[in-house]
Amino acid sequence: MLPAELAPTRSPARFVALAGAVAVLLTVALVGGMDVYQLGESTRHLRRTISEYALGPQRWVFDTAVLLLVSGSVAVLAVLVRHGVAKWNSVGSVAFAAWSVGLTLVVIFPKNNWAIGPSMSGSIHRFGSLLAFVALPVAAVLLARPWRRDPVWGAHARWTFRFGVLSALAFTPILYAIGVNAVVGTSWWRVIPLGYVERLLVLTEVVAVLVAAVWAVAVAHRPATPDPPAAPDPLVTPDPPATPDRPGGAQEYRPSSTSL
Template identity: 45%
Template structure:
């Protein structure tokens, strides 16, 4: 028991550390030139990758992916996730890597296969994390003492989906409004709000993994 709890704690702490550093780097991009000059409300976060300090965005995103993977390992060691939840969380990690590997494209220069893949990777990442959180938490919501962490994880997933809903509405409504979806909403602001919600969800998953390996919670879950 102690060995497993120690392993879970180690991976969870590693994940939290990676995520925390990534958040700091994202914050730096918002206040240090030349990236500080971008309009937060309209420019997406991945726009930073096209600037001279774009490497900071790449490192931050890869750290977020690495931290999320470490948290997933902690969840697996704690016996909290399986099947579809694991697949969804792996898609979140893979989507983040894809966002870096296939750089955002300057669409003013014309179509781009890499740019299309970047968009798909972003969509996969944004949707996979809340799906994974909900899939992971749902089987535990019927527990007794394990419900509090599971409920918070599920809440994080739901809030993330709500933050994504303006993007979905913009995509769907484009057919009858004629307004391109990225102009119909303050896309940069929506994406940043969504990013905050999803980072919090990852941290909640890490906390859940640690809580689940404590003896009272383990005995209650049996």
């Protein structure tokens, strides 16, 4: 049987955490690659949302990238919960799961093709996007907050917390645009350069997931800490050292002065 301290290096959690981190990195590479490829022709596409790719020949790349992000996020959450960093029924874990659900809806239901008109698919897509964008900052902040002063996981928690806050700040321009729409009536997506704002928001949120993934990798690699020795029972008097008249230190029972 393997020693207890060697078990974590063979734990499946180690590979799950690493796979989650790699999946998130592949998402960045795929989406970034599409943008760089389009930059060779024009910067106009940057004014459009990222999900615009799902309406063209690059849909399979977009769908693959988002599904990789979903799978990576699920893997990260599973490792953090498995090792006690979070609980399944905590608000942070539920928000992290909601982020994954929102991204899945984005893939299943493409955005509106305005050359045709609004659709039910586009409405669900918008709801999924909003759910994901709101849930991730909440998840990062709430998962990290209890651990920010922890001597072991404090650094990981603080970085996760910071990117959660940055993600929330990156979402504020969209809230401002929605407010302008409510007061003035201008279409909210015309108030701001939506494509640029969305890319900044997505970048900060994906980096937040990646930071959490690094935390999960660290958690999965940490050796198990042996249980501390049990504290002596104050109601039991320890045996005295062995003497010639009492081999092995055995003696008859004598109630201690603290016995009840």
